Amino acid sequence: MVRCNDNPLWRGVSKLIAASIEAGEYQPGDQLPPESQLARNHGVSRFTVRQALASLEAAGVVLIEQGRGTFVRNRVIAFSLDSRTRLSANLTMLGLPGARRLISAETVPADGETARTLGLAPGGDCVQVRLLIEIEGRPVGLVSDHFPTPRFAGIDRVFHQTTSPTEALQAFGVRDYRRVTTRLQSRLPSVAEARLLGMPRTHPLIVAVKQDVDPEGHLVSFGCSAFCADRVGFVVG
Numbered sequence: 001m002v003r004c005n006d007n008p009l010w011r012g013v014s015k016l017i018a019a020s021i022e023a024g025e026y027q028p029g030d031q032l033p034p035e036s037q038l039a040r041n042h043g044v045s046r047f048t049v050r051q052a053l054a055s056l057e058a059a060g061v062v063l064i065e066q067g068r069g070t071f072v073r074n075r076v077i078a079f080s081l082d083s084r085t086r087l088s089a090n091l092t093m094l095g096l097p098g099a100r101r102l103i104s105a106e107t108v109p110a111d112g113e114t115a116r117t118l119g120l121a122p123g124g125d126c127v128q129v130r131l132l133i134e135i136e137g138r139p140v141g142l143v144s145d146h147f148p149t150p151r152f153a154g155i156d157r158v159f160h161q162t163t164s165p166t167e168a169l170q171a172f173g174v175r176d177y178r179r180v181t182t183r184l185q186s187r188l189p190s191v192a193e194a195r196l197l198g199m200p201r202t203h204p205l206i207v208a209v210k211q212d213v214d215p216e217g218h219l220v221s222f223g224c225s226a227f228c229a230d231r232v233g234f235v236v237g
Helices: 009-022 035-042 046-058 087-094 112-118 155-159 165-170 191-197
Strands: 062-065 069-072 077-081 098-109 125-135 138-148 178-187 205-213 219-228 232-236
Touching: 009 035, 009 046, 035 046, 046 062, 077 087, 087 098, 098 155, 112 125, 112 138, 112 219, 125 155, 138 191, 155 165, 165 219, 205 232
Parallel strands: 077 232
Antiparallel strands: 062 069, 098 125, 125 138, 138 219, 178 205, 205 219
16 A cells, blocks of 8 residues: 555555445444454554544444453434334334343332332332343343332233233223333443343443323323443434
8 A cells, every 4th residue: 555645554444444334235233344454464563553543433433342342333213202102113214123131020129210200119029121222132221110009010921921011001991102201321230231232331321310291190100211322322203
């Protein structure tokens, strides 16, 4: 590869790596070969490769993690967040394949905030349902919903038949529901969350804490959805 005054060597390497990513040789989230291998592949020094990767990181194409390597940045999926928020509707609108995977569905004692929100006695029972959200075959988020008892006692068994909250609520006579509050915050994942989502613990989550009510205004669920911040974003409106 020839170096021209107006086209530094690293810039040519940068373009070749970017072209490989664009061609699908490396998918979002994939790790690129180490600097030494890239240097051999392109017949340049590791310093030149380092410059090329730095330029790609500045352009938002890759992410360099010290001690781990260089990764192709994930495509950020923009979810619409409003009173009629539905995962299936968002995926349909975006033309993306997605799935919910049931992690657990069980009756548990409600913690302080959950009990207060659901109108339960401290430590009273509620049904907790935990789901893993996948888009294009990759995990992007975790949902933890709580349903008050006795109204929804047994809804955990329904979730073993369907992972759709809409269908599960319909089985209990709730023909529709809407979001009344959503509170967004960010935090780092726990060890278990990082394992389920296949992400480093140093990468943040975007957490949406929400309350849903039925057409009569009665609370039907309280919970949170934690999404990988480099994979999912929200459009509020």
